Amino acid sequence: MLPSCFGNLTSMQILDLSHNQLSGNLAWSPLTRLTALEELLLSDNHFDIPISLVSFFNHSKLKVVEGANNRLGDQVEFQSRVPRFQLQVFVLSNCWSNKSDLKFPHFLYHQYDLGTVDISHNSLVGTFPIWLLENNTLLEVLSLRNNSLTGPFLLPSHPNPHASIVDISGNHFDGQVPTNIGLIFPNLWILNMATNLFEGQIPPSLGDLHSLQILDLSKNNFSGPVPEHLAIGCSSLSFLRLSNNNLSGQIYPALSNLTHLEFLYLDNNQFEGKLPNSLSTLTLSVLDVSNNHISxxxxxxxxxxxxxxxxxxxxxxxxxxxxxxxxxxxxxxxLDLSDNHLSGFVPSCFNSSSIKHVHLNQNNLRGPWTHAFDNCSSLVTIDLSDNNLSGTIPGWIGRLSSLNILILKFNQFEGKIPGEICKLKSLSLLDLSQNKFSGLIPPCFSDIPFNPTDQYSFRITTTGITIAGRFQRTSVVVVGSPMPSGEHRRGPNLDYEHQLAAVQNQVEFTTKHMSYTYKRIVLVYMSGIDLSCNHLSGEIPPGTGYLGEIHALNLSHNNLTGSIPTTFSQLKQVESLDLSYNSLNGGIPHQLIELNRLAVFSVAHNNLSGATPGQKAQFLTFEESSYEGNPLLCGFPLHNSCTPTSTVQKDQDEEGEDGGFVDMEAFYVSFSVSYVIVLLATVAVLIINPQWRRVWFQFVEVCMTSCYYFALDSFRKVLNKRSV
Structure with missing residues (x-):
């Protein structure tokens, strides 16, 4: 909290408290008594700042209020009250609020000297404040990014030659963009209208913005062709993104006029035809034409x-x-050329040390994988899946020390899985499924940590935009560009960095019997091994159970034999475990019930026997299909119940005792006691009842006589045979 003695500094003109951990409600702070304040800089704290600024309405000299990255506090705004100040800079962006119906601050209606307004990332509701542009004819920077504003985007009736940055992205503006936008803002440097609901055609008047350097119209409903006047007139463009619209037609050769263009995004549209040769004259850093109909x-x-x-x-x-x-x-x-109709070999000349991500999947590439990428030490991703590649995995792959993702599924690779893969200590995703690999699973797989890392992410940032000099008479300056001549408005030190989030790494990986596309932060946390649908044989290496970080393990549809390693109980992160369609035998280790994250489990179509883990932990959720094709298995959820032998074996597994199902010590004691009781009861009955006693003795005498003569006759017959 600010100490109350701050209220005694009545001559204070500039107060900079930014980048601290100060807190408290600004409406009740001692700063409200500092009526001589001209600049109040509070960014990056924990203040509760009322968006209405009612408590500062008597500060007649106040010109600059910067309070980004704080919290919007509660304060009633009296629309009848008019503030005594005339702000030049009002920055209150990225401030958290618990209100869902936060409206645009009305006190700005009475401001006529604003040069910068940035209230982005605040979830403001309402329509576009056309009066803000009408009243402030010298406005340079307007950022309403990432709010919830609705309705049409309206423009003032008079031009504003001072406007340099207009960012209304991330709202719900709809309708068509005014056709005279190029006339109203003739000197714009940045125009960002992305992620709205705009429709219709792109206004040709945008081509009149000769100073425009960044134009982002992505994620709208624009249709029709790209205006040729845009490519001809905006000769200063360095960044152009028209992604995720319904634009059609061919890519104009006129784009070659954009000699300063570095970033070109035309992805996710309906463009067709061929790439014009004229693009070869551009000095591009990024070229994205994905998800179109280009041939x-x-x-x-x-x-x-x-x-x-x-x-x-x-x-x-x-x-x-x-x-x-x-x-x-x-x-x-x-490099991403996936999902096309490419054919031929993978060029062996790819030896760039800078290349990190290669996606050539879903094509018709063929032939062996010989020397392509063998010296690309920075490679993070190789995806060659869904092709007709053949031969073996080259041994030099072990030199790709940075490799995180290796996807080779749906090809014709054969031979053994090389042990050199075990040298890839950064590997997190390995998919060799749907090939013709044979031999053993390399035991050295246990040497790979399979720890996901953040190397999957890939971003490029454009040049920053700076409004230089807090109270110097300068204009908006793009770093690296010449300063415009003449004196214009005063502005804050505002850095505007445009993140190119559209360039992102993504791969498909099958887990839980489904193929998922992993990208962004989800890819960072994913790890797994898929060796399914090959000709692998031998036993599963016990060390495979020590891959404690993997989320998916698929060894199905092979010729694996032996038992399921008990070490699989160490796969604490595994969510999908598929061992089906092999020749595994023995029982299912009861230790697998320790796998608390397991969501999909299958040992179907093997030669397993004994009892299933039953209704315990995650195994309570698995259906009969997880065990089918093993006639010697019994127990839940199978229909055949276990025999006593199976039950004895099950209890031996659970209890770990050599005595089996029956406690032999207790058996001997109970048998002896029962025998003595029966004997004493028989003697007591004979003593009490004389008739039963006589019958019993007669029975004993008859038995003894019969036995005597039987033995005597048998003895005589033996003697007669010997004498003969």
Missing amino acids: GKLPGWIGNMRRLKVIMMLSNHFEGPIPVEFCKLDDLEF
């Missing part, structure tokens, strides 16, 4: 774009071989 062969001229770091062309209709010219891209870090 033809991959152009070799891409190899001349030596600054390319990211190539995203997945889910199109490209055909033919991968051009060897791609190997010239020494700075390439991310």
Whole structure:
């Protein structure tokens, strides 16, 4: 809390308390008595700041209020009251509030000198405040990003040549973008309208924004072609993202006029035709045309774009071989050509030390995997799945020390799984399923930690945008660009970094009998092994049970023999364990009930015997299909109950005692006591009842006589035979 003595500093003009851990409600703080304040900087604290600023309405000299990354406190706003101050800078972004109906601050209606307004990331509701633009003709920066504002995006009737940044992304604005937007904001540097509900065509007047450097219209419902005037007029563009719309037609060759363009995102639209050769003149760092209908062969001229770091062309209709010219891209870090119709061999010339992620899956690539990527020491991801690749896994793969993801499923690979894979200490996802691998499972797999890491993430950040000089008469400046001439407005030190989150690594991995696409933070925490549908034989190495970090293990549809290792009880993180369709024998280790995270389990179609783990822990949820095809298995959830022998064996497993089902010591004691009781009861009956006693003695005498003569006759017959 601020000490009350702050209220005595009545001559204070500039107060900077930012980047601390101060708290308290600003409406009741001693700062409300500092009427000489001109600048109040409170960003990055724990203050409760009322968005209405009613407690500061008497501060006639107040010009700057910056309170980003705090909390919006409760305070009633009296619309009849007019503040005495005229703010030039109002920044109250990313402030948490427990209100779901927080409205746009009404006191801004009485402000006519604003140069910067940033109230982004606050979940504000209501319609677009057109009066804010009408009243503040010198407004430079307007950021309403990530709120809940609705309705159409309205523009003032008069131009605003001072506006440099307009960011209304992440709201619910709908309708069409005003066709005169290029006339109202002729000197914009940044226009971000992404993630809204805009529809119709992109206004051609955007081509009049000759100073525009960043344009983001992604995640809307725009349709039709890209205006050619946009490509011709916005010659200063360095960042253009039109992703996730319904744009159609061909990609205009006129894009070659954007000589400063570094980031081009046209993904998730309906573009068709071929890539125009004119794009080869651009100095792109990122080219993303994925999820369209672009056809033809991959152009070799891409190899001349030596600054390319990211190539995203997945889910199109490209055909033919991968051009060897791609190997010239020494700075390439991310290559995704998946889900096309590419054919031929994987070029062996890929030896760039900078490349990190390679996705060539879902194509028609064929032939052996020889030397492609053998010197790519920075590789994190290799996905060659769903092709017709053959031969063996090259032994040099053990040199890829940074490799996290190796996906080779649905190919024709054969031979043994090389032990060199065990040298990949960073490996987290290994999928060799649906191939022709044979031989044993390498015991050295237990040497791989299979710990997920954050190397899966991949981001690129554009150049920052800075409004320089808190009270110097400067304009918005893009770092690395020349300062515009002339004196304009005063602004805060506001850094605007545009994250290119659209470039992200993602892979498909099968677990829990389903194929999932893992990306973003989910991929960071996923790890697993899939060796299913091969010709692997021999026993499961006991060391496999010590892979305690994996979430999925699939060894199904092989020729594995032997028993299920009891060490599998150490797979504490495993959620899916599939050992079905093998030739495993013996019992199911009762220790598996310790796997508390297990959601899917299958040992179907083996030669297992004995009792199932039964109705215990996670095994209570597994159905009969998890055990079917093992006629010697019994117990829940199977219909055949276990025999006593099976029960004895089950209890031996559970109790670990050599005595089996019956306690022999107790048996001997109970038998002796029972025998003595029966004997004494018989004697007592004979003593009490004389008739039964006579009958008993007669019976004994007859038995003794019969036995005597039987023995005597038998003895005589033996003597006669000997004499003969």
